[in-house]
Amino acid sequence: MSTRTASPPTGSTKRSPTVRIASWSAANPWKAILAWTVFVAVCFGAGTAAGTNQVAFSDYWIGEAGDAETLALENGLSAPAVEQLLITSPDGALDAETAAAAAADLRTRMGALDEVAEVTESVTAESGDALMLAVTMSMPAHEANEHIDPLLEVTAAVQESHPDLDIAQTGGKSMSNELDDQLGSQLGQVERFTLPITLAILFIVFGSLLLAGVPLLLAISSIVAALGVYALSSHFFPDAGGAVTSVLAMIGMAVGVDYSLFYLKRVREERKRSGGTADLANAVELAAETAGRTIVTSGIAVIVSLAGLYLVDDVIFSSIATACIIVVAIAVISSLTVLPALLAKTGRRIDGGKLLRRKVTAPDADREGRVWSALLRPSLRHPVATAVIGLVVVGGLALPALAMTTSVEGRESFPKSLDSIAAYDALTAEFPNAGLAHSIVAQVDPADADALAAAAADLEQRTRGNALFAPTDTSRLRFSDDATAIRLDLPVPYATSDPRAAESLALLRDDLVPATIGQVPGVEYAVSGEPAYASDYADHQSARLPLVVGFVLAATFVVMLIAFRSVVFALLSMLLNLLSTLAAWGALVLVFQHTWAEGLLDFDSPGFIGSRTPLLVFAILFGLSLDYQLFVMSRIKEAALGGAAPRDAIHQGIKSSASVVTSAAVIMMSVFVAFVFIDRIEMKQLGFALALGVLLDAVIVRVMLLPALMAMVDRAGRWPAAWRPKAPAVAR
Known part of the structure; x- marks a missing residue:
């Protein structure tokens, strides 16, 4: 005998908060819609008026490199913002007289700018085919980004005056500005790519442009409101900038559409x-009791997963966590409040697909049911064999994660299409000492100042002739005003991720610096520089990773235990989500640490994974995977409570949620895949890992592992007592 889930009576005196809110919203649709519109407008307006409070420059400092920069700041030895100007010839051979005239023009025009403190004399490369000038800006380095445009304008003007030469500008600030401009442009392209695709998928699902627009409208409005709230929150939890708001939009679009999709499909169901006779308001209440409650649980689970990022103790992760938690919470609120009102206003059109000129017929439904029955048959009839096959597939993908190498994205991994990056590569090819540098900062009591100066000179001398350091013509030793502190810059002729850069850093920290500066009585010292920062940052992430993973696993276990009242199924959910994440990590290593996929995904392999990527993938993917599992397992539980045997409940639950979960997965994948087309290696890695993780979760986990393992639980007699019906099943 077939069964169905008993629906809660609409006249029940004890209605859940989700039902009460939905009931009021459906009964007062215009009030609810107006209230939501005002809420979004107030949030966005208040956030715009308040502005975004950025983190302090020093908040990015981590480890020994951060200690060195703090010491330098306290003694007035912070590295200034320096831009390099490179003069070459399109023909290769540089005419000395012509180049000297251009260099003089640059010095004159740059020196006249208020933004410039000093312009060096031009230096000729050993090859004779390039000239370089260094321009020191007049403001603190962390403020220089806002003042770089006048320098770029002078460079462009001099280039126009000397068309027979190639005159280029590069440096940390010019590169940063160009990278930010490119990222902003490409993120705009991503939005233009994902919105129509999402609308098209929703149109196919609902057969109505009106209904397709509802989830998209709610997702966009939730994002707009979240941007305003995030701007306000930045005055308590400062914003790290960068791609934080882009991640907010990505997560907001994913969960916003998903929650609306689940709710709307449940109302139609x-x-x-x-048979179409149920009152729409009654259907909305029934959906609020089931899908609404699951949306709340899902939102809590996703928020808990994202909260684990706070344990990283890093301003970038804290900003991402805050932004994403805000947008998930607002997406949940929109689904519970204004969505019932919008559905109430659609009236009978909620059942239709008039634009497709067809309705799903019985043969269509039977065909879909037969497909899913065929897909689930191996898992339910041969659960052990299916589970083993699924675990082998996921485990095989996860295995390469053991060889993961992480590093901070450096200049060698930036897009070569940008003028400032191309100029940097050309500059360091001609002037190896103009690239990266290790910075040693030290401080002593006034009585030992001479000893410190002598030790610093000794250190500099010991690096001369060593292939791990770039040769220099002049000393790069600077003293504080009272001569009690020094900063020594030692150039490195290698990229940040080059093993030789790490080797030179280890030589300094473990050997040369302790043997020289470290011997001065009472000295306080530390080593900084881009290689040092990259090493310390990667080590920091690696040390925090177990803490984040442990917290997320424990917290989500508690959420799933409360939701399903089953220790076994809570552990099962944790295991499956962890497997999806590990498989995504392994695929990252296979694709991005090697070169075979460079042509497919249009990137140059840096040989490492961005140090932030594994943690972001874990927190985001774990939360979103729980999102799917909660909806599927809630339907399985409903079927079980309706009187279905465990295997039948698994079959019914997965089959009844198949179309909506598949649609949600496709939408989410389209959002993540779009990030693969951004010309930044970390964005590519993040988008690829999240898209693959969602695909694995929707196919391998949902079709193979979840039903197989749940069937094995039934065989072992561990089916939860809380899932057994307390009343006779209602026959159809």
Whole structure:
């Protein structure tokens, strides 16, 4: 005998908060819609008026490199913002007289700018085919980004005056500005790519442009409101900038559409179950009791997963966590409040697909049911064999994660299409000492100042002739005003991720610096520089990773235990989500640490994974995977409570949620895949890992592992007692 889930009576005196809110919203649709519109407008307006509070420059400092920069700041030895100007010839051979005239022009025009403190004399490369000038800006380095445009304008003007030469500008600030401009432009392209695709998928699902627009409208409005709230929150939890708001939009679009999709499909299901006779308000209440409650649980689970990022103790992760938690919370609120009002206003059109000129017929439904029955048959009839196959597939993908190498994205991994990056590569090819540098900062009591100066000179001398350091013509030793502190810059002729850069750093920290500066009585010292920062940052992330993973696993276990009242199924959910994440990590290593996929995904392999990527993938993917599992397992539980045997409940639950979960997965994948087309290696890695993780979760986990393992739980007699019906099943 077939069964169905008993629906809660609409006249029940004890209605859940989700039902009460939905009931009021459906009964007062215009009030609810107006209230939501005002809420979004107030949030966005207040956030715009308040502005975004950025983190302090020093908040990015981590480890010994951060200690060195703090010491330098306290003694007035912070590295200034320096831009390099490179003069070459399109023909290769540089005419000395012509180049000297251009260099003089640059010095004159740059020196006249208020933004410039000093312009060096031009230096000729050993090859004779390039000239370089260094321009020191007049403001603190962390403020220089806002003042770089006048320098770029002078460079462009001099280039126009000397068309027979190639005159280029590069440096940390010019590169940063160009990278930010490119990222902003490409993120705009991503939005233009994902919105129509999402609308098209929703149109196919609902057969109505009106209904397709509802989830998209709610997702966008939730993002807009979240941007305003995030701007306000930045005055308590400062914003790290960068791609934080882009991640907010990505997560907001994913969960916003998903929650609306689940709710809307459930309303249509309740209407269809009654043959179209059920009152729309009643159907909305029934959906609020089931899908609404699951949306709340899902939102809590996703928020808990994202909260683990705070344990990283890093301003970038804290900003991402805050932004994403805000947008998930607002997406949940929109689904519970204004969505019932919008559905109430659609009226009978909620059942239709008039634009497609067809409705799903019985043969269509039977065909879909037969497909899913065929897909689930191996898992339910041969659960052990299916589970083993699924675990082998996921485990095989996860295995390469053991060889993961992480590093901070450096200049060698930036897009070569940008003028400032191309100029940097050309500059360091001609002037190896103009690239990266290790910085040693030290401080002593006034009585030992001479000893410190002598030790610093000794250190500099010991690096001369060593292939791990770039040769220099002049000393790069600077003293504080009272001569009690020094900063020594030692150039490195290698990229940040080059093993030789790490080797030179280890030589300094473990040997040369302790043997020289470290011998001065009472000295305080530390080593900084881009290689040092990259090493310390990667070590910091690696040390925090177990803490984040442990917290997320424990917290989500508690959420799933409360939701399903089953220790076994809570552990099962944790295991499956962890497997999806590990498989995504392994695929990252296979694709991005090697070169075979460079042509497919249009990137140059840096040989490492961005140090932030594994943690972001874990927190985001774990939360979103729980999102799917909660909706599927809630339907399985409903079927079980309706009187279905465990295997039948698994079959019914997965089959009844198949179309909506598949649609949600496709939408989410389209959002993540779009980030693969951004010309930044970390964005590519993040988008690829999240898209693959969602694909694995929707196919391998949902079709193979979840039903197989749940069937094995039934065989072992561990089916939860809380899932057994307390009343006779209602026959159809």
